[in-house]
Amino acid sequence: MGSAANPLAHAGSQPQTGDVKAWTAEAGWAVLLVAAFAGYYLAPGLPLSVGFLAICAILCYLQLPFAVSLVPLAMPFFMLPKHLGHPHPEFSLGETAIVLCVVVG
Numbered sequence: 001m002g003s004a005a006n007p008l009a010h011a012g013s014q015p016q017t018g019d020v021k022a023w024t025a026e027a028g029w030a031v032l033l034v035a036a037f038a039g040y041y042l043a044p045g046l047p048l049s050v051g052f053l054a055i056c057a058i059l060c061y062l063q064l065p066f067a068v069s070l071v072p073l074a075m076p077f078f079m080l081p082k083h084l085g086h087p088h089p090e091f092s093l094g095e096t097a098i099v100l101c102v103v104v105g
Contacts, residue, residue, distance in 0.1 A: 029063050033070055041077070041093050046084055053100070061104040068105075071097045 036059055040052035060067040074094040081090035 026066065029059075029066055030070065033059050033063070033067055034073070037074065037093065037097065040096070041082055046088070049082070049084060053096075056097075057100055057104055060101050064101060064105050067097075068101050071101065 033056070036052060036056045040049055040056055043049040043052050071094065074092075074097045077093040078095075081092050082096065083090055
């Protein structure tokens with residue numbers, strides 16, 4: 001039984017180039033999504049918040065399954081809602097992420 005018969009013979013060796021590219025692509029999408037939602041959450045005014053929310057919508061549309069898998073990261077912020085001005089309502093970051101993923105999906 002040579003290594004050709006056993007596909008796990010080289011399991012501890014270096015990762016394949018395709019695996020590294022896939023991992024870095026997923027990490028890049030994660031950084032973009034987290035940065036866009038952080039920008040939305042930290043934006044001081046309504047126009048800037050809406051701009052970041054549009055960026056979030058585009059990124060969620062492009063990578064919906066991945067965006068949905070990142071929604072639990074926003075759940076700890078449910079007690080710190082996003083303020084959109086005094087007379088306007090407040091929205092939890094997790095609720096915003098869920099609704100955005102439903103709308104674009």
